Amino acid sequence: MQYICIADDHPLYRDALKDVLNQHFTALTVLEAGSLAQVLELAASYPALEFVLLDLNMPGMAGLNGLVQLRQQFPQIAVAMLSADDDKQTVLQAMAFGAAGFISKSAGRQQLVSALKQLLNGDIYLPADTFRQSVAPGNSPIEHKAEQALLRGLTKKQIKVLQRMVSGESNKQIADALCIAETTVKAHVSAVLAKLGVPSRVQAILLARDLDFSLYL
Incomplete structure (x- = not known):
């Protein structure tokens, strides 16, 4: 119970x-x-x-x-x-x-x-x-370089997973949207956390919440 x-x-x-x-x-x-x-x-x-x-x-x-x-x-x-x-x-x-x-x-x-x-x-x-609320466009050159540095080590698939994490989607929702297995999503999430140098999903979201993902996908 x-x-x-x-x-x-x-x-x-x-x-x-x-x-x-x-x-x-x-x-x-x-x-x-x-x-x-x-x-x-x-x-x-x-x-x-x-x-x-x-x-x-x-x-x-x-x-x-x-x-x-x-x-x-x-x-x-x-x-x-x-x-x-x-x-x-x-x-x-x-x-x-x-x-x-x-x-x-x-x-x-x-x-x-x-x-x-x-x-x-x-x-x-x-x-x-x-x-899903869009972030205001028009990043400064410094902000753009910071984004590039943050995402440089991620594969395109990992960037897509991170984008959907920031959108509040669960692993299952990400798996359905990207047509991959939920276990694969979990592996991508683990890789994203390791590459961003953060211990949790929440901290990854906090770190990436204002990124303009359209520039990298």
Whole structure:
């Protein structure tokens, strides 16, 4: 039995999420909290709690400070953020502070189900729509040289994989889009991390988020 906590101060939204979880997932025990203090109490009371869906703006959160506090006190619990504030900077900051994913409150039901499946399967989930927003054109010569240096060691296939990572796609989505096996994607991701000199997928995204990939593909 997997324990998951829905932490949101709006009962209607909690009910909607609980309904999705109960309809699409089995062997789940769903806990509910309306504040960060309640989340911390539940985490202390339920050692089997594995996952928290955490509202960014509920009482006690103080922005991403609540995420940091929860991760510090209970590092074994995976946390995905919930928020309507899904701009790229907020999402990346949440990931840098230890979130396993970020679900936009504007997500439709099917998108929500897909996000939860990825997260409960141990994958990272990022809101793809947020990462598809184009970056303003017109890099300076210095910025262009920095891009060239960053991507110089990558093959064209690895650049395509990195581009889709930055767009928030999962390994499975990348595999489907590029018509390659998911194991091959994992190998490309590992190679990309090694060549960029970063230890995690999130840090690779942070490093490459403003690159103009069209110049290299």
